Amino acid sequence: MNPRDSILKKLSSINSLQKTPAARTQDRQIYQDYPEETKDELIARFKKQFLALAGEFFPVSSYEKAGAHIFELLKSVDSTKHLVELNPLCQKIFSACPELEAKFENIENKTLAATDFADYATGLTGADFLVARTGSIVLRTNSAGGRRLSVLPPLHIVVATVAQLVPSLDAALQNRGFREGDWSYGTIITGPSRTSDIEKILVLGAHGPKRLALILLDE
Amino acid sequence: MSNHVNESKTISLFIPCLVDQILPEIGFAMADVLRKLHYDVTYDARQTCCGQPAFNAGHRTEAMSVAKQFLATFSNADCIVSPSGSCSAMVRNYYPVLFAGDEKMMAQVHSVQERTFEFSEFISAENKVERIVGHADVSLSIHNSCHSMRELGIDEQIADILARIEGVKLFVPQVEHTCCGFGGLFSYKMPDIASAMAKSRLEAFTGADLDVLIVNDPGCIQHLRAEAPSAGFKGEILHLVEFLQKAMD
């Protein structure tokens, strides 16, 4: 018998088990810190969590202002090479700030080996959801320009709108649209890369981005 | 499990084997204190051990024969009170495991487990804490045994009882409760680990310059007394009932 059938046969030989589905709860029933579902509270909570994780938070009210913040962020890094996944939101920001567009190379127009990323200081991506309760950014390969753009460059800038805020993780994971689509990889990002493996001392930027910045647009 | 107690019941002393053979003063102290609280106290010498040493070591066949003897001894008792959280937990929580599937024995187990209590739990459940009156000018702290705490859910009861003794200064250590390292045969099978655990546990108290450490399990007492010198703990290690016996004089 092949290993697959052999394992399944062993597991299937136990018939005494109750097969009924377990009781499940919504996040609002579990978590003490479940936020109120108003726009202001969602923004406030996300901000609080995100800042506590050493995220850099920029709430803006226009594409121009979003562009200005991105511009400032680029000035703060060593390299002059930056990559973008040119999603509709980025496009609008670039339209509002044409000088910004020239700073970025569009990942869609390039064929980059993993080794090529060493030159790039910044990865600019969109996001699928912002989770207020935990200050997390949820993205999938289709909103993030693949797997590498959001993890290899030392600065990861995310642009998102307040409409993408959800109170808790279950709202994102239960969202029908989230599970659909031809994506192979998604990740829930909660702060910049970190480690405490040396004497429990917190160090940012272990392997992934050392800095994580969010431009949150509220028109 | 909530055990209900009726007024004016006679108490059958449940004397753990360790108390019977090594620390009889704990048994007499408990009897004394219970009498001071106006209980009638009886003792049936057919009891010898609850079977916990064998059960905990994994030898359930042997544990069963000892446990049967225990159940027979206490079949007609009103209230069964023990100075050990661990032995009470054996009867209450692990007899049902030991005799699982044996309906006849399980009937006896259910009947006896309902009437079995650890001392501090019993006094509290009976609302007799307020009857305790005593005096002792000492600084002390509490080591609640793991089985008393986690198996029986005994928590504030010991401090509440001690609060009745005038002059007591209670020290609450900063660190969370940890096991003293007794664990029955564990401390004989793995003596070096048990010693290290005692040392870690006593560290929580050594800085406080205590007169007394109150413990509610004879096993922990025997173990901690043996370890105190090398751990640098200088206070007296007493069972709750030993302390009460003196303080209530």
Added chain:
Amino acid sequence: MNTYAKFMREAKSMAGNEIHRAKIKKAITSYEIQVDGMKKQQFQDWNAAREVAAGIKNEVLANLPEMLQEFEEKLTSRGATVLWAENAEQARHYIEEIISRHNARKVVKSKSMTTEEIELNEYLESRGIENWESDLGELIVQLADEKPYHIVTPAMHKSKQEIARLFVEKLGIEYTENAEELTMAARAHLRRAFVTADIGITGANFIIAEEGAIVMTENEGNGRLGMACPKVHIAIAGIEKMLPRLADLSLFLPLLTTSGTGQQLTGYNSIVRGPKSAAEPDGPEEMIVILLDNGRSNIYAQDHFREVLRCIRCGACLNACPVFRSVGGHTYATTYQGPVGSIITPQLRGMAAWQHLAHACSLCGACTEVCPVGIDLHPLLLETRWQADKEHAASKKWQFAIKMWSKIIPSRKVIDTFRPLMKIFLPLAKPFLSANQKKRIPTMAKKSFAQMWENNESTR
């Protein structure tokens, strides 16, 4: 030396090691403060939450064969391969086949206890494959030529001075005790490995039936890099890592992380549903998930032990365990240390050689109290001891002693006969015992409680 003798020797040496005790105490105290704080901050009712989690894991166990097939079907529909390994050898064989098919020279690994279980590092080394552990803690123990000390914090036992000396020797850096500088040295060193590796090997914290996805939780981003750069991604997951639905993560991720490190969520929680899709610019061309049994189905078959398969490997029971704190992770000499390791190791690797671990426990119940999926850990350790007794794998010496004891103890008359003998025998035994044994040989009371009560005597 057999496993038991080795354990006893190591335990003795570690239990007396004050430097080790101080390091672990420091690490675990900081862990406890964070975990207790996060439980209170985050959960309405921690116990209610873990009951829900236990229920979901029980649903998994009741439907495991069906869920494994659903997982396989969904994942393979997106072009991934699912391989089933009954044991470590099969799993290694699959990996060897993949390596030679791709003519691979360099592997980058993220932290995975399942790969420790199949001794993958030793295997890759023996085949001359360059193999990098990429989690910082794992890298430290790999460079030190050690096994992980703890399933969640592999280098918990290493001080920054020790790590500094190690990095000077192995990575050629300037001596520094600064944790940030040490971390940056590892980052620079491993970044080269990530972008040039042929194969990324990861574990999985969860696998999702409904979604056909594996889920990996981490803080550093090394897992993400390992799944983003090499052209092949191999994930090895125990068959019990299952969750029914993607949305179950909204409970299980915070539960795992709160118990594991005291964080609300770890930095990155990745959901992987296959190799790079046609629409995606990058990602592995090939993704293989190896589902590992390696004895788990034997645990599954036993009603009393099945619940231990609910374990999500958070490490909370290790941190809570006073025996673990005293002897440290390496003393166990197992992949999985502490209480849960002491339950599963005798099941996975043989009762006779490993049952002593179940006896390295004072039954204090601290593990059971902290388990986020409500596993009755200390009762299962008792169950293991009973199984060892039934299978005649228990210590002969103690078995005999208990047998004798059980003949004497139920009868008051027999006890009274033996009492005087014991009083003579116990002190005589002392010269044959170690210091730590000797000091707890009790002094028998002059008379037993029963004798004194009978004579209306008292101890006062």
